[in-house]
Amino acid sequence: MRAIWKGSISFSLINIPIALYPATRREELKFRLLRAKDLSPVNYKRVAEVDGKEVPWEEIVKGYEYEKGKFVVLKDEDFKRADIEATQSVDIIDFVKLEEINPIFFDKPYYLEPEKRGEKAYALLRDALKQTERVGIAKVVIKTRQHLAAVKPQKNLLALELMHFAEEIVDASELKIPEKPEVGARELTMAKDLIEKMSDKWDATKYTDDYRHALLDVIHQKVKSGGKAPATRGAAKKPTNVVDLVSVLQESLEHAGRSTSPKRKTTTHHKRRMSKAA
Amino acid sequence: MAVPRSSKSAPARSASSRSAAAKQILNVNGRDVPVSHLEKIFYPKSGFTKAQVIDYYIRISPLLLPHLKDRPLTLKRYPDGVDGGFFYEKRCPPYRPDWVKTAPVWSERNDTEIHYCLANDLPSIVWAANLGDLELHTFLSRADNVDRPTMLVFDLDPGPPANMLHCAETGLLLKEHFDALNLQSFPKTSGSKGLQVYVPLNTPITYDDTKSFAHALAIELENARPELIVSRMEKRLRTGKVLVDWSQNDRHKTTVCVYSLRAKERPTVSTPVEWDEVKAALKKKSAERLAFTSDEVLKRVEKNGDLFAPVLKLKQKLPRNP
Numbered sequence: 001m002r003a004i005w006k007g008s009i010s011f012s013l014i015n016i017p018i019a020l021y022p023a024t025r026r027e028e029l030k031f032r033l034l035r036a037k038d039l040s041p042v043n044y045k046r047v048a049e050v051d052g053k054e055v056p057w058e059e060i061v062k063g064y065e066y067e068k069g070k071f072v073v074l075k076d077e078d079f080k081r082a083d084i085e086a087t088q089s090v091d092i093i094d095f096v097k098l099e100e101i102n103p104i105f106f107d108k109p110y111y112l113e114p115e116k117r118g119e120k121a122y123a124l125l126r127d128a129l130k131q132t133e134r135v136g137i138a139k140v141v142i143k144t145r146q147h148l149a150a151v152k153p154q155k156n157l158l159a160l161e162l163m164h165f166a167e168e169i170v171d172a173s174e175l176k177i178p179e180k181p182e183v184g185a186r187e188l189t190m191a192k193d194l195i196e197k198m199s200d201k202w203d204a205t206k207y208t209d210d211y212r213h214a215l216l217d218v219i220h221q222k223v224k225s226g227g228k229a230p231a232t233r234g235a236a237k238k239p240t241n242v243v244d245l246v247s248v249l250q251e252s253l254e255h256a257g258r259s260t261s262p263k264r265k266t267t268t269h270h271k272r273r274m275s276k277a278a
Numbered sequence: 279m280a281v282p283r284s285s286k287s288a289p290a291r292s293a294s295s296r297s298a299a300a301k302q303i304l305n306v307n308g309r310d311v312p313v314s315h316l317e318k319i320f321y322p323k324s325g326f327t328k329a330q331v332i333d334y335y336i337r338i339s340p341l342l343l344p345h346l347k348d349r350p351l352t353l354k355r356y357p358d359g360v361d362g363g364f365f366y367e368k369r370c371p372p373y374r375p376d377w378v379k380t381a382p383v384w385s386e387r388n389d390t391e392i393h394y395c396l397a398n399d400l401p402s403i404v405w406a407a408n409l410g411d412l413e414l415h416t417f418l419s420r421a422d423n424v425d426r427p428t429m430l431v432f433d434l435d436p437g438p439p440a441n442m443l444h445c446a447e448t449g450l451l452l453k454e455h456f457d458a459l460n461l462q463s464f465p466k467t468s469g470s471k472g473l474q475v476y477v478p479l480n481t482p483i484t485y486d487d488t489k490s491f492a493h494a495l496a497i498e499l500e501n502a503r504p505e506l507i508v509s510r511m512e513k514r515l516r517t518g519k520v521l522v523d524w525s526q527n528d529r530h531k532t533t534v535c536v537y538s539l540r541a542k543e544r545p546t547v548s549t550p551v552e553w554d555e556v557k558a559a560l561k562k563k564s565a566e567r568l569a570f571t572s573d574e575v576l577k578r579v580e581k582n583g584d585l586f587a588p589v590l591k592l593k594q595k596l597p598r599n600p
Binding site: 186189190193197245246248249250252253255 | 302303304305306307313316317327329332333336337357365371372373400
């Protein structure tokens with residue numbers, strides 16, 4: 001694991017040198033765009049809007065459109081100037097109870113590792129947070145952005161979770177949401193009962209990305225068969241006609257209703273087999 | 279033939295169903311029974327679907343219903359098929375249709391009445407099957423007199439490496455014993471690994487009587503054949519032997535009903551057999567002869583009718599001591 005950022009947690013007079021590691025990764029399959037006839041990879045070019053000419057990287061600058069069509073150019077030193085104060089520290093402002101924070105505010109988790117001479121203070125903060133059941137709310141600048149963040153104890157380590165600022169949370173008041181459900185007590189009982197039945201202990205390992213796994217299978221099959229479409233379409237589900245299954249059962253019922261004497265030799269109906277996907 | 283109708287996806291209904299669109303109505307003897315997810319595979323190793331489960335129960339119902347009638351039923355539900363989770367449901371679900379009859383049974387443990395489902399008609403069976411109730415577990419008594427068992431049962435449960443053949447041998451020993459007492463006994467497969475022996479009573483008796491009789495007989499058999507038979511429940515004692523489980527003769531216990539499916543790899547059924555079949559299986563050393571899937575059972579009953587019919591009718595008196 002490579003640290004993506006180094007700095008320190010600071011609050012009051014305490015300073016804990018730490019390194020920041022991403023706690024999650026995106027498990028996404030990446031695809032290249034190719035030219036169909038010879039599978040040559042296709043690249044993008046940065047071209048100028050004005051004349052369509054390609055612009056080399058060294059001639060590219062970043063601009064902020066402060067008014068339609070009007071730009072102010074920001075150079076590296078400008079960015080540095082803006083974050084020079086904050087870059088190296090996670091400044092804890094308050095300590096709050098975790099349950100007071102709406103989970104919608106949490107954005108992206110990182111692990112914190114103590115750097116040299118930070119171990120003792122790191123453990124101290126971790127245990128103090130655990131025992132007081134609180135998290136530290138901090139501001140931190142990473143790259144070109146200031147973030148709100150929470151410093152949380154998580155088992156034996158400290159985690160830093162980047163958070164949204166309140167102004168980033170979209171107002172939901174425009175959505176049309178029913179105040180009270182127009183359902184009776186019976187429906188509510190049914191729904192609650194169903195929830196009860198489907199209730200389980202939270203186990204993160206239970207849920208996997210089925211689509212990604214299925215797609216990987218398809219890829220492996222295609223690689224094996226030299227890029228040709230595999231002969232079988234994998235475990236693709238056949239469409240089933242639910243209505244037909246109902247009529248098959250309905251027919252069974254007609255028969256069951258008629259034959260009260262099981263000893264009577266009846267033929268055709270019993271011989272009929274149900275197909276899996278009628 | 280009645281035309282299947284799809285239920286209207288009224289908002290109220292969708293609250294009770296994960297996918298209202300999949301919900302269908304089956305007309306069962308004039309009752310509308312909602313069914314859903316019929317295409318779902320309930321026995322993955324056999325590709326046996328939920329529709330096939332319901333179909334089996336519909337077809338076997340003329341023989342099954344008399345055995346279910348008025349007996350408090352514990353549902354053993356597998357909503358996602360045999361490889362998914364299951365749960366026992368003693369209390370008949372509150373969202374049952376009003377035509378599903380229930381019977382109150384006092385539960386000391388819960389200090390309250392538990393209303394069990396009664397599967398007294400075909401719509402109730404179809405309704406239960408649609409809930410993923412693969413296995414039907416019933417009382418040995420009827421709801422009007424829950425303290426009076428109508429039969430005595432031994433559940434012969436093999437501890438590996440013991441198998442069905444050891445159960446067959448043990449069952450035949452039981453039969454010999456009952457023959458000597460002039461009592462008729464009836465074997466059925468459990469639909470799982472073992473064999474079950476039923477002695478019809480249908481005369482006034484209590485669970486205290488049947489249980490102590492069964493216990494005494496189990497001990498007697500254990501003493502006679504200690505290398506084959508064990509009467510105590512501890513799993514570790516069962517290795518390579520057959521547990522003669524006498525403890526099923528209890529007001530609080532349910533036993534898998536004859537013709538019930540079991541949640542095993544294949545859709546096997548608790549199937550009534552003849553003692554001659556048990557003997558033949560033992561002689562030929564073929565445990566397979568005492569394993570029947572739903573299809574095989576439907577064929578068997580066309581030929582044999584209900585081998586278990588006497589269990590409901592035959593009046594027999596249990597002697598005080600075995």
